[in-house]
Structure formats: C-alpha cells, structure tokens
Amino acid sequence: MAIIQERKSADGKIKYRALVRLKGFPPQSATFERKTDAKKWAQDTESAIRDGRYFKTAEAKKHTVSELIERYSTKVLPQKTKNIQSQKNHLQWWNKRIGHYLLSDVSTALISQCRDELLDGVIAGDKKRSPSTVNRYMTTMAYVMNIALKEWEWIEINPFSRIKKQREPRGRVRFLDDDERERLLEACKVSDNKFLYPIVVLAISTGMRQGEILSLKWKDIDLERSQLVLHETKNNERRVVPIVGFAYKVIKDLSKVRKIDSQLVFPGPSPEKPIHIRHAWDAAINKAGIHDFRFHDLRHTTASYLAMNGATLAEIAEVLGHKTLQMVKRYAHLSEAHTSSIVERMNNKIFH
Numbered sequence: 349m350a351i352i353q354e355r356k357s358a359d360g361k362i363k364y365r366a367l368v369r370l371k372g373f374p375p376q377s378a379t380f381e382r383k384t385d386a387k388k389w390a391q392d393t394e395s396a397i398r399d400g401r402y403f404k405t406a407e408a409k410k411h412t413v414s415e416l417i418e419r420y421s422t423k424v425l426p427q428k429t430k431n432i433q434s435q436k437n438h439l440q441w442w443n444k445r446i447g448h449y450l451l452s453d454v455s456t457a458l459i460s461q462c463r464d465e466l467l468d469g470v471i472a473g474d475k476k477r478s479p480s481t482v483n484r485y486m487t488t489m490a491y492v493m494n495i496a497l498k499e500w501e502w503i504e505i506n507p508f509s510r511i512k513k514q515r516e517p518r519g520r521v522r523f524l525d526d527d528e529r530e531r532l533l534e535a536c537k538v539s540d541n542k543f544l545y546p547i548v549v550l551a552i553s554t555g556m557r558q559g560e561i562l563s564l565k566w567k568d569i570d571l572e573r574s575q576l577v578l579h580e581t582k583n584n585e586r587r588v589v590p591i592v593g594f595a596y597k598v599i600k601d602l603s604k605v606r607k608i609d610s611q612l613v614f615p616g617p618s619p620e621k622p623i624h625i626r627h628a629w630d631a632a633i634n635k636a637g638i639h640d641f642r643f644h645d646l647r648h649t650t651a652s653y654l655a656m657n658g659a660t661l662a663e664i665a666e667v668l669g670h671k672t673l674q675m676v677k678r679y680a681h682l683s684e685a686h687t688s689s690i691v692e693r694m695n696n697k698i699f700h
Contacts, residue, residue: 414447479514555650
C-alpha cells in the first residue's frame with residue numbers, strides 16, 4: 349500500500365514523501381513538492397511493481413553504460429578465450445561514445461546514430477570502416493547488453509535487438525592454381541624456417557586455420573588412425589581431421605625429429621610457445637612471385653580443390669568445420685560440373 353507523509357523542511361517549506369510498501373518487495377520512496385505528484389508517483393510505482401516492471405526500470409536508471417562495460421570487462425571478458433583484444437577495442441569505442449549515458453536512456457535511435465558514426469568514421473590511412481567491421485562493433489556491444497538483460501536484469505529491453513546488420517560483401521575466394529602451388533611449396537622448402545613447409549602442406553591438405561595448426565600438440569595426433577583432433581576451434585566444437593596422403597608422410601617424418609622438451613608440433617625458440625611464421629611466410633610468397641594471397645587463403649584453396657574434385661557443399665562444410673552451409677556457398681560455382689552430373693544421373697534413371 350502507499351502512504352503519503354507530509355514533512356516540513358528546515359526552511360519551513362512543506363514537502364511530501366511517498367512510501368510504497370508491498371509484501372515481498374523492498375519499500376520504495378520518493379519526495380515531492382506537490383502532494384498530487386507524490387500520489388501519482390505512488391500509484392504508478394505500485395502498479396509497476398505489481399506488473400513486474402518497476403525494478404528493471406529502476407536498475408536501468410541506477411547504472412551507466414560505462415559501469416556495464418566495466419563489470420563485463422572485469423567479470424566476463426577474462427573468461428573468454430578468443431577475440432579478447434578486439435572486444436576490448438570495441439568496448440573502448442562504445443565507452444567513449446555513450447559511456448556517460450544511463451542504461452535507461454540508451455535507445456534504438458541512439459544506437460542507430462552510433463552505427464552511422466562507425467560507418468562514416470575515418471580510421472588509419474584515411475579509410476572508412478567496412479560493413480563487416482561495423483557489424484563486429486555492434487555485435488560486441490549487443491552481447492554485453494544481452495548479459496545485462498538476461499543475467500543481471502539491469503535492463504528490460506536490449507536496444508540493439510531492432511538494429512539490422514550491415515550487408516557484408518560476399519566472401520572472397522582466392523586459391524592457388526597448380527603453378528602457384530608448386531612455386532609456393534618450393535619456396536617453403538628452402539625457407540630458413542624449417543617448419544614452414546610442413547605447416548603449409550598441412551594447411552592445404554586439411555583446410556585447418558593457422559591458429560589451429562600452430563597450437564597442435566603431439567598428443568592430439570594419432571598416426572595409427574591417420575587423424576588428429578582439434579580441441580579448440582572457432583565454433584568451440586571438437587573436430588577430427590584426417591591426415592592422409594603426402595601430409596601424413598610429412599607429419600610422420602616430423603615426428604621422428606620432434607623436440608622432446610616440447611608438446612607442440614611446431615614449437616618456437618621457447619618450447620611452450622609455437623613458432624612465428626609471419627616473416628618466413630611473407631618471404632616465401634615474395635620468392636614464389638604470388639600476389640594478393642594471405643595464409644588464410646590456403647583454407648580457401650583446400651575448399652576450392654574439394655569442390656573441383658566433386659565434394660558437395662555439405663562435405664566441404666564438414667571438412668572445414670562449419671556448422672552451416674552459408675560459409676561454403678562461395679565455392680558453389682566450382683562444383684557446378686559435379687552438380688550437373690548428379691542431375692544428369694537422376695534424369696537418366698527416371699526418364700529411360
């Protein structure tokens with residue numbers, strides 16, 4: 349129930365304190381100069397408490413975006429294993445832009461304005477952020493807001509929920525032709541980095557990411573079964589990768605000269621840390637005369653070779669460790685001949 353108490357201040361002015369007490373809820377109070385305002389607040393507050401709306405709104409008025417980012421950065425972010433630095437960079441931008449706002453004042457319109465600023469903002473080299481990069485900034489803060497909504501109950505609605513993602517360009521497909529592949533492998537063979545050649549062979553053979561290869565440990569490789577197990581992947585699912593053909597020979601030869609003081613397959617000068625290949629990779633690419641090619645494009649190379657050799661999109665997704673077919677649709681045009689043969693076989697069977 350609500351109680352309105354009349355109080356006289358030291359200067360003789362009359363003020364009205366509204367007190368709302370409902371069983372099972374902490375008491376709420378506020379002071380007003382007019383009795384009518386006190387009554388209205390008491391009625392609205394009591395109604396909101398009964399409907400379960402009051403305390404969420406109250407929490408949103410108690411905390412700023414900066415406090416939310418601070419709590420997330422302290423309690424949640426340290427538990428993450430990936431993209432920590434990029435999240436920190438994103439959150440630093442959001443903190444600078446809207447950190448002083450109360451959570452109750454963060455609207456969809458405000459977020460939309462921030463998105464436009466991200467798109468129009470100029471970064472290093474007088475370049476603008478790509479739609480993909482802007483989406484990453486938005487995704488990071490949207491996730492933080494979801495934590496505030498679902499776990500901490502600091503907000504009632506996530507203002508990011510109505511914001512559409514920017515349309516991103518179709519994924520790039522750059523893969524090595526036969527001549528480029530031979531030149532690159534030859535350059536890797538003569539590299540000062542003795543691990544570069546087996547790393548590149550493994551990348552082309554399996555489609556593994558650079559981080560997955562460099563973090564490999566000998567205990568994860570089963571030469572008897574011709575496979576290895578990836579425990580830490582981008583989608584957080586364990587993945588079994590076959591090692592066959594020439595890649596198997598390369599890994600088996602490497603196992604005969606492995607360092608006994610390191611668990612890593614490709615250790616660096618410090619046994620507990622993997623080798624750095626950036627400079628060796630750049631040198632090999634230059635020596636081979638290959639242009640516009642990154643290490644991650646070896647993964648595209650694997651997928652493209654699979655497509656051209658008749659693999660379905662589902663099979664390519666399984667090899668690369670994608671949960672859906674969306675990421676491998678970029679290789680569909682390379683498997684058109686295979687698709688055509690499937691349709692032809694079906695037609696020959698039913699129209700004989």
